[in-house]
Amino acid sequence: MTIRHALRGTILRFHDNPFFTPAADAMHIEPDGLVVIADGHIETVGNYDDLRPNLDANISIADYRGCLIGPGFIDAHVHYPQLSVIASYGEQLLTWLERYVFPEERRFHDENYSAEIARKFLNELLRAGTTTAAVYCTVHPQSVEAFFRESAHRNTRMIAGKVLMDRNAPDDLRDTAQRGYDESRHLIDRWHRNGRQFYAVTPRFAPTSTEEQLTLAGALLDTAPDLFMQTHLLENRQEEAWVRQLFPARKGYLDVYDHANLVRPRSIFGHAVHVSEHDLGHCHDKGCTFAHCPTSNLFLGSGNFRLFDALRAERPVHVALGTDVGAGDTLSLLRVANEAYKIAQSTGHSLHPAQAYWLATTGGAQALHIDHLVGKIAPGMEADLCVLDPAATPILAQRTANAESYNDILFALMILGDERSVRATYVNGRKIDF
Ligand SMILES: [Zn+2]
Secondary structure: OOOEEEEEEEEEHHEEEEEHOOHHHEEEEEEEEEEEEOOOOOEEEEEHHHHHHHOOOOEEEEEEEEEEEEEEEEEEEEHHHHHOOOOOOOOOOOHHHHHHHHHHHHHHHHHHHHHOOOOOOHHHHHHHEEEEEEEEEOOOHHHHHHHHHHHEEEEEEEEEOOEEEEOOOHHOOOOOOOHHHHHHHHHHHOOOOOOEEEEEEEOOOHHHOOOHHHHHHHHHHOOOOOOEEEEOOOOOHHHHHHHHOOOOOOOOHHHHHHOOOOOOEEEEEEEOOOHHHHHHHHHHOOEEEEEEHHHHHHHHHHHHHHHHHHHOOOOEEEEEEEEOOOOOOOOOOOHHHHHHHHHHHHHOOOOOHHHHHHOOHHHHHHOOOOOOOOOOOOOEEEOEEEEEEOOOHHHHHHHHOOOOHHHHHHHHHHHHOOHHEEEEEEEOOEEOOO
């Protein structure tokens, strides 16, 4: 027997991409809406008064009037093993990795520790309203096992993979090209498309992989349908110079990955701060995706990603938002949207709230090629939802009390909001307790 339940509140949906149609028109707002959920999926969505008479008189309806109901947030770049080194002082990318990240990642040799951090990470992610993330584990296969087990337990739709590093990392954090391939292959068999889990082949970044390892990573992508690839690209200037030194035969950083057949749809490149016009054109042609991580870029002083350049209408590149914890200082995509707004301002563009909200939800799902599953409130979609409360804190309540439009409310949420603004998170139709 099908069990139905429903949510009532203001529903936000996109019928167009707000970067390519006037942003204020791209979003459809149902002020008094109803989302009906059956068996973990969205069955119907629309106006409350239209839908209510057709439903069973006893159906359970969660009342979120005054709140905004939208898709769960999508975080396209995050490292769960770095949860404990978030907010680490004083370094830029390469020395920050050496000083804080590598010592912590060693601890994931222990599967129990991995499981403990995976649990805490997933709880914090859901508290922030994020229901899907592309997640780096560590070089240890047990860190991946632990993560997917915890995700499967909650039935969250996650993308994750084992980090590949066969050079320029401490001895106990290195695999070899062949071992990295074999361990990844085994994890793909166990977890890729197992329930709601997807596997991502995960070379950390070019400096910590030999050409042989990158080539095998490219080969891995052809061993199963719909595999993801995630890595870092052009985050910081020293990193870029190091890659040129390590791969003198390649034309540039992106070419290192391209040569290994890693630049393709479902490939997610974290940062891409220092991309050239040639890189942007090439990434458009190849259909790969950038994860824009403004909190991380500011925290490490890496530079400013040119969002509006990447999305130029004549050759747009797919872009999603990423928190990049632990270099990012928050798991809240509202706070990431806040910093994305400021970075866009510094490059002469105003990021409209509908555009930011699009990147964090529907656009993020499109960029990851999972928009047939999540990222939209529409019949047949998986019911991963985030309910935002525009009066969650006194200052938000003050600011939104006289808001002139829903876009204005959304802007206040993206500038003043964080985990506290998330009234409820639903995973596959089930409300999460946090
Ligand atoms: Zn990262």
